[in-house]
Amino acid sequence: MKKILLVDDEDSIQLLYREELEEEGYTVHSAMTGEEALEKLEKVNPDLIILDINMPGMNGIEALRRIKEINPAVPVILCSAYQEFKQDLASWASEEYIVKSANLDELKAAVRKYLP
Template sequence: MKKVLVVDDTKNIRMLLTTCLEIEGYEIITAANGYEALEIIQNTNIDIIFLDIKMPELSGTEVLRKIRSIGINTPVIIMTAFATVKNAIDCTRLGAVVYLQKPFTTEKIKSILKQIQDLDENNIDNIIVSAQKLISNGELDDAIRLLKKSISINPQCGEAYYLMGNIYKIKGDSEKSGQFFDVAKIFNYRP
């Protein structure tokens, strides 16, 4: 059974998500603030995190930043009633898989869970490894197809852009190669 951490300072949101997720067959752990969430994340194997962005003391963005800095890559769904472009960009760069606007419906939660399941089935790491093998074997067009798939799944995957840059470098297209290398840098990918 997959474990889901629900982090929100509003009890009603925690209760709503707990009920919805339990019905879908998930084991739920809740946290009322960012510090509590960090402790749970560091001591428990969590499969999915629903994280409120606006909380007292430690914001959801800071929690996300801290867990990414210690190498935890659990899928994170950011929840907010106060959506801003800056927050959306910051959270996307930190690897949030969904930016969920409050209020939301149980149908929206089910849709997000399906999206997360599809991500598992289309594991980026596996796609990247396969693309690297194809590049090594000179099968560049097949590698491009796989890398495009990885980018469609996770648009902030810097390594995919870097590998696309390498492919176009091999093909002698320095303009396209440079564009992909530039995008890889935007997502802080350094080989």
């Protein structure tokens, strides 16, 4: 079973994404902060990371930079409510950038693209 590390500080997003992704057959591990994501990166060894940008402490852009330093091969999908971050050159290190919405079809399609 493919492992996804879901990094988001919102409980409701964690719950929704976890349910949807587990229904798709993935194992989902959670982190609420960028710091926690870095800790879990080596323990979990995820096949893919879904990463929020706007989080307390270390934001998703900094977490992305550090994740890619540790494991440049792991695909990262940035998922944010803020479309303006898409213009940030630092976000280009991610494989995908998805704007959060209630419809998870785009997110699930991106996950399937990297975890066939």
